[in-house]
Amino acid sequence: MEYIPLSKEQQMRRQESENVNKKQDFLWYWLHSAPGLSRQSKQKMLDYYGEPEKIFTATKEQLEPFFRRKDYLEQFLSSRCEERIRKTYEEMNRKGIHFTHIEAMDFPSCLKVIPDPPIGLFYRGEMPSEEKKTIAIIGSRDCTRYGSEMARFFGRELARVGFQVVSGLARGIDGMAHEGALEVGGYTIGVLGCGVDVVYPVENYELFMQMEKTGGILSESMPGQQPYSGLFPQRNRLISGLADGILVVEAMEKSGTFITVDQGLEQGKEIFALPGRIVDEKSRGCNNLIKLGAHMVTEVQDILEVLHFESKDMRSLFEITQGKAFLHKNLLAPNEKIVYSCLRVEPQYLDRIIQKAQIAPQEVCMALNHLTVLGGVVETTRNYYALRI
Amino acid sequence: MYSKILSGTLHGVEGRLITVEADVSEGLPVFTMVGFLASEVREASDRVRTALRNSGFQIPPKRITINLSPADVRKEGSFFDLPISIALLAAYGYIPLECLEDILIVGELSLNGDVRGVSGVLPIVDYARKMNIKKVIVPYGNRKEAAVIPDMEIYGVKSLSAVVNHLLDTKPITAEMFAPFVEEQSSFLDDFSEIKGQKTMRRATEIAVAGMHNILYLGPPGAGKSMVAKRIPTIMPDLSYGESIEITKIYSVNGLLDSEKGFVTKRPFRAPHHSVTPNALIGGGKIPKPGEISLAHRGVLFLDELLEFPKNVIEMMRQPIEDGQVTISRLQGSYVFPCEFMLVAAMNPCPCGYYPDMSKCRCTGPQIERYLRKLSEPMLDRMDMSISVQKLNYDELYGEAVEENSETIKKRISVAHMVQKRRLEPYGVRYNAQIPSKALDKVCNLGAEEKELRKEIFEQYRLSARGAAKVMRVARTIADLDHSDSVKCRHIWEAVSYRMSDVYQKGGGI
Numbered sequence: 003m004e005y006i007p008l009s010k011e012q013q014m015r016r017q018e019s020e021n022v023n024k025k026q027d028f029l030w031y032w033l034h035s036a037p038g039l040s041r042q043s044k045q046k047m048l049d050y051y052g053e054p055e056k057i058f059t060a061t062k063e064q065l066e067p068f069f070r071r072k073d074y075l076e077q078f079l080s081s082r083c084e085e086r087i088r089k090t091y092e093e094m095n096r097k098g099i100h101f102t103h104i105e106a107m108d109f110p111s112c113l114k115v116i117p118d119p120p121i122g123l124f125y126r127g128e129m130p131s132e133e134k135k136t137i138a139i140i141g142s143r144d145c146t147r148y149g150s151e152m153a154r155f156f157g158r159e160l161a162r163v164g165f166q167v168v169s170g171l172a173r174g175i176d177g178m179a180h181e182g183a184l185e186v187g188g189y190t191i192g193v194l195g196c197g198v199d200v201v202y203p204v205e206n207y208e209l210f211m212q213m214e215k216t217g218g219i220l221s222e223s224m225p226g227q228q229p230y231s232g233l234f235p236q237r238n239r240l241i242s243g244l245a246d247g248i249l250v251v252e253a254m255e256k257s258g259t260f261i262t263v264d265q266g267l268e269q270g271k272e273i274f275a276l277p278g279r280i281v282d283e284k285s286r287g288c289n290n291l292i293k294l295g296a297h298m299v300t301e302v303q304d305i306l307e308v309l310h311f312e313s314k315d316m317r318s319l320f321e322i323t324q325g326k327a328f329l330h331k332n333l334l335a336p337n338e339k340i341v342y343s344c345l346r347v348e349p350q351y352l353d354r355i356i357q358k359a360q361i362a363p364q365e366v367c368m369a370l371n372h373l374t375v376l377g378g379v380v381e382t383t384r385n386y387y388a389l390r391i
Numbered sequence: 392m393y394s395k396i397l398s399g400t401l402h403g404v405e406g407r408l409i410t411v412e413a414d415v416s417e418g419l420p421v422f423t424m425v426g427f428l429a430s431e432v433r434e435a436s437d438r439v440r441t442a443l444r445n446s447g448f449q450i451p452p453k454r455i456t457i458n459l460s461p462a463d464v465r466k467e468g469s470f471f472d473l474p475i476s477i478a479l480l481a482a483y484g485y486i487p488l489e490c491l492e493d494i495l496i497v498g499e500l501s502l503n504g505d506v507r508g509v510s511g512v513l514p515i516v517d518y519a520r521k522m523n524i525k526k527v528i529v530p531y532g533n534r535k536e537a538a539v540i541p542d543m544e545i546y547g548v549k550s551l552s553a554v555v556n557h558l559l560d561t562k563p564i565t566a567e568m569f570a571p572f573v574e575e576q577s578s579f580l581d582d583f584s585e586i587k588g589q590k591t592m593r594r595a596t597e598i599a600v601a602g603m604h605n606i607l608y609l610g611p612p613g614a615g616k617s618m619v620a621k622r623i624p625t626i627m628p629d630l631s632y633g634e635s636i637e638i639t640k641i642y643s644v645n646g647l648l649d650s651e652k653g654f655v656t657k658r659p660f661r662a663p664h665h666s667v668t669p670n671a672l673i674g675g676g677k678i679p680k681p682g683e684i685s686l687a688h689r690g691v692l693f694l695d696e697l698l699e700f701p702k703n704v705i706e707m708m709r710q711p712i713e714d715g716q717v718t719i720s721r722l723q724g725s726y727v728f729p730c731e732f733m734l735v736a737a738m739n740p741c742p743c744g745y746y747p748d749m750s751k752c753r754c755t756g757p758q759i760e761r762y763l764r765k766l767s768e769p770m771l772d773r774m775d776m777s778i779s780v781q782k783l784n785y786d787e788l789y790g791e792a793v794e795e796n797s798e799t800i801k802k803r804i805s806v807a808h809m810v811q812k813r814r815l816e817p818y819g820v821r822y823n824a825q826i827p828s829k830a831l832d833k834v835c836n837l838g839a840e841e842k843e844l845r846k847e848i849f850e851q852y853r854l855s856a857r858g859a860a861k862v863m864r865v866a867r868t869i870a871d872l873d874h875s876d877s878v879k880c881r882h883i884w885e886a887v888s889y890r891m892s893d894v895y896q897k898g899g900g901i
Binding site for chain 1: 588589590591593594609740746747749755756757760777778779781847848851869881884885887888
């Protein structure tokens with residue numbers, strides 16, 4: 003096809019439309035951040051006026067019915083200072099924080115259809131792709147080693163077959179799921195209950211930086227917002243909203259995880275749960291979910307089937323926990339094989355392993371450290387070793 | 392008439408000679424003492440006068456002047472009662488002056504003329520020997536500690552009149568026999584065979600002692616951390632004569648010696664409670680005295696519940712650990728106390744103590760983090776090894792297994808110490824823990840394969856330069872226990888298990 007350069011007039015028109023778009027973005031940003039009004043009321047206002055520009059230019063009398071208190075109205079009106087808004091907006095862009103709103107191109111369409119959708123979102127990195135399947139992997143923050151290892155396993159294996167992994171970038175299960183996805187270079191997005199420039203919890207700092215580069219960080223809160231408990235239920239509806247299915251790895255009987263599950267059900271998402279031992283406090287929530295009709299997951303395949311996804315590159319969990327893949331890949335010394343066979347998913351103290359293996363302590367230490375470097379074993383706490391799945 | 396006699400005082404853990412001069416002349420009856428005296432020395436005048444009278448000596452009222460020289464050294468302690476009274480008696484003509492030549496006297500007097508024991512006799516006697524003074528009169532209770540110095544004539548005396556009788560040769564006292572140092576089998580009540588199971592802890596402890604590496608135990612209450620620490624002196628090689636003298640001097644200054652025994656023959660084990668004050672730990676006071684770290688010299692300093700120690704107290708130990716001695720400066724001078732010890736510390740892994748046993752541990756992640764934040768990073772830098780300890784299970788606790796006793800372990804460690812001493816002589820250090828980093832490569836004698844492994848470990852465990860050096864030092868000790876001239880891969884692999892970097896990993900509970 004022949005390339006026809008744009009005429010000057012066309013160029014100008016394009017520039018103009020871009021400017022209009024930019025102006026629109028900026029007004030949406032204002033509306034999202036304006037004080038004195040809840041999200042629901044803003045939504046009502048939007049339904050009435052159609053677009054933020056009209057709200058921006060509306061008179062005080064016109065806006066009065068939306069406010070119950072006068073001082074809130076005053077706050078709202080005084081925020082309509084174009085110069086100030088522009089300054090903070092540009093400042094934010096400079097920091098690499100993007101803003102998107104419900105009518106923008108980059109706004110995830112799956113979030114438009116949830117009940118009570120957000121007006122605007124802040125994000126860093128990339129937004130999830132619409133074509134790919136997305137799985138939310140969630141669970142408690144104080145998880146067991148079994149839980150964290152499973153979260154990492156499912157995060158990794160699902161990312162490997164092309165799933166996008168969404169979670170809350172919290173301590174425990176969330177972080178491990180992200181880590182798993184990053185291990186194989188998959189896309190993963192964290193939805194925060196604070197501003198996208200606030201790292202909470204601090205121990206996830208490295209993960210946060212990595213995800214900003216190769217995945218995404220998303221939040222409805224203003225940049226700089228510190229986390230507080232009220233923000234987390236709102237963020238949970240975004241996690242479930244972004245996902246096609248929700249996998250609960252480990253949850254106590256009464257856990258914040260169920261807020262996400264409830265919202266997921268409301269949004270019509272598939273719920274998956276990992277079974278645990280019935281005496282295990284940390285698995286009781288999952289087992290209850292299964293009892294109530296959630297899909298029970300014992301293999302990655304279980305998830306793929308429900309979500310109508312086919313992949314040939316699938317590894318069986320059983321094979322991996324037996325360590326066959328690892329043993330196949332690495333040529334181990336006899337002692338190392340014995341030590342490896344004594345390990346479990348749960349961490350064990352060095353003395354227990356020495357006892358089981360019936361080998362001299364120094365030999366066991368050597369074997370364990372070698373296996374750690376090879377990647378088959380992980381030292382969870384000093385001198386406690388566990389199988390890496 | 393004028394007379395003079397030798398006595399001694401302490402400066403830190405070293406002795407000093409003091410000359411006591413007495414002069415009796417006509418004039419108003421006064422008793423003056425001069426020579427930069429501390430108040431306890433000044434009080435001697437009353438004690439001496441009364442003790443002399445009660446011992447049956449007539450002191451006619453005359454002008455008495457006592458001078459303690461050199462005048463620029465502050466005289467402290469209770470060494471001078473006895474020498475002052477003897478000098479006075481000589482000045483009054485009770486004792487001929489010739490009798491006092493080349494004789495050193497120390498001792499405190501009670502009012503009835505009895506001679507009381509004093510602390511710090513050994514350093515003075517040691518110094519006297521260096522100054523070629525052979526005859527020393529000491530209180531009876533101190534005769535044993537004084538007799539550990541060879542080629543000396545030590546006279547233990549019980550009363551003032553006994554001293555006079557001895558000096559006049561009317562009733563001479565036999566000199567105390569020199570008690571030669573015997574490398575006796577130090578008899579400890581505790582033994583390593585009492586520790587059941589705990590293979591990791593036994594092995595790590597053996598390595599730590601073999602290279603004198605400082606070690607940190609992490610574990611729940613009741614796992615046996617203190618039990619092992621207490622038994623570490625039992626597997627250390629027996630004290631040599633020189634080491635024993637060093638320790639005995641410190642204990643002598645602090646008045647901690649047994650009056651019936653000369654030498655300190657057991658390696659010290661000091662376990663100060665965590666309420667210890669900085670002065671008690673490091674040494675100090677108006678007249679500086681050795682603290683716990685010096686009392687642990689050539690032995691073990693055990694800090695149980697490391698995190699409970701106030702941070703400032705812990706930080707104060709940093710420099711002494713590095714230098715092997717502590718310098719305490721006061722207006723009247725600075726004092727140097729030796730403190731080469733093995734530091735053993737124990738702590739719980741979380742506030743409740745049970746992490747990572749999640750069936751018991753009720754701490755949340757942030758709680759544990761806050762708890763561990765109390766650990767001082769510079770202090771961790773001084774530790775070379777760390778291991779976790781877990782509680783025993785029933786089989787281990789009540790099983791029939793016979794564990795190695797201290798004697799067997801001690802033999803292996805003694806050999807390792809000997810090897811190290813020989814190898815490290817050119818570098819001016821004695822143990823592997825002290826190998827200077829620039830000498831490390833040469834001492835470890837790594838092959839190509841080992842160097843490759845070192846790189847791999849450096850990257851895998853994200854070691855710092857310091858952390859890597861520590862691993863190599865520990866590997867050197869493991870190789871020594873293995874009778875290997877060079878450090879091999881297997882030694883490095885094992886050393887990694889005891890590394891100090893990332894002491895606390897967040898990997899989830901059981």
